[in-house]
Amino acid sequence: MHLAIEGDPDDPLIVLLHGFPEYWYGWRFQIEPLAAAGYRVVAPDMRGYNLTDKTPPYDVCTVASDIVNLIHAIGKRQAIVVGHDWGGMIAWAIAMMHPEVVTRLIVCNLPHPRAARRAQRQ
Numbered sequence: 001m002h003l004a005i006e007g008d009p010d011d012p013l014i015v016l017l018h019g020f021p022e023y024w025y026g027w028r029f030q031i032e033p034l035a036a037a038g039y040r041v042v043a044p045d046m047r048g049y050n051l052t053d054k055t056p057p058y059d060v061c062t063v064a065s066d067i068v069n070l071i072h073a074i075g076k077r078q079a080i081v082v083g084h085d086w087g088g089m090i091a092w093a094i095a096m097m098h099p100e101v102v103t104r105l106i107v108c109n110l111p112h113p114r115a116a117r118r119a120q121r122q
Contacts, residue, residue, distance in 0.1 A: 001070060002051035004028075004043040007035035012103070013076045015067060016043040019085025019109065023050035026084070039080070044070060046090065064093035068101055080104040089113075 004024040014034055016027040024043040034041045045052040047063050067090060071079045081102050083091030088110030095102045096113075111119070 001047075001053075001066065002045040003070075004031060005041065006031050007038075007040040009040055009075070011035075011038050011040045013071065013074065013079040014039045014041050015071065015079045015081050016041065017046065017067065017081065017083040017087025017090050018043070018049070019087050021049075022085075025050075040074075040076075042070070042074065046087070060089055060093045061097065063090050064097055067094055068098050071101060077101070078103045080106070082106040082108075083110070084108045085110060 002024070004027070016024075016030065018024060018026045023045045027043040031041050031043060044067070047066050048054050048058050067081075071077075078101055081091045081094055081104070083089070083106070085108075088107040091105060091107050092110070092113055095105045110116075
């Protein structure tokens, strides 16, 4: 998995998940300020995007598991997870499937999955 990574490895981890059809570069203006504020910042190219492998499947659960595995591979047990658009869907999935991993959840441009389902039914 391709990563943009900045900050002290001992600092709390914040993972920035890009939207569709973006990649890590969409977070370029947030990475340095967050690192300067005392975070280890990781912005991956998620599965199927930019420099990361294009190996299927691309479903939400698989991509969410990729990110949880990334957090553990970095040597952390928990992270602040930030998602935009498609990355927000992945962030919600991580929080629901692995709540023990998420210390804070920030989702931009995507409602809670239950609210989205309710809106689709109306």
